[in-house]
Amino acid sequence: MPDCPRCLKPLPLCICDSVKPIESRLSLLILQHPQEQDRALGTARLTALHFKDAVLRIGLSWPSLSKALGRPVHDPSRWAVLYLGSAKVADLDTKSDIVAINRKGEIEDNQRAILRDIEGIVLLDGTWSQAKALWWRNAWMLKCQRVILGPAHPSRYGQLRREPRRDGLSTIEAAAMLVASLEKRPDIAETLHASFERMLAKYRAAQSVLPELAPKPRPKRDYRRRKRA
């Protein structure tokens, strides 16, 4: 089965014909772990296709934000990394669903100013451990803000996929939440969610005709962890 040259998905899963790149104020940098292999359900490339100002890079480490992005960034502190640490929005004293935190995992005092000044967002695409590897291998991220999300709804992946990250969101859902909220553009979230739903609908429909998409048991995370210990 040939793949779509744009989204690289098997053609029955491609929704490229309905994707029109959005003009956004924020820039987007999506870093994908090279071992992230989920071409069918992955959303990194689809997310990048949705924005005029989005870059997808596949790799493990880059020397700087500028190098990763492919253009100069003058102030990395105006970029935010969607952070993966143990801090949870629910544990913080806030009503906001997007929170800037400091290195200790505490809520930053000047939330408003930090979030208002953000020019770009870094998203780490992959499983929980792949995303963590990206975090540890790219020291320049320490110069960026850290934001965490407290989504009001669970991921639309539902039962199709184990939680890809601690906040449970796919890359496209995380981008939708961040960009729409920081830019006060609910239309961006609607567009991205609609695309994701369309992709999932195609996936469910294709499961019966594409044997490689049939549900298969996934290795249990706990088992892997025990083996490594």
Ligand SMILES: [Zn+2]
């Ligand atoms: Zn496509």
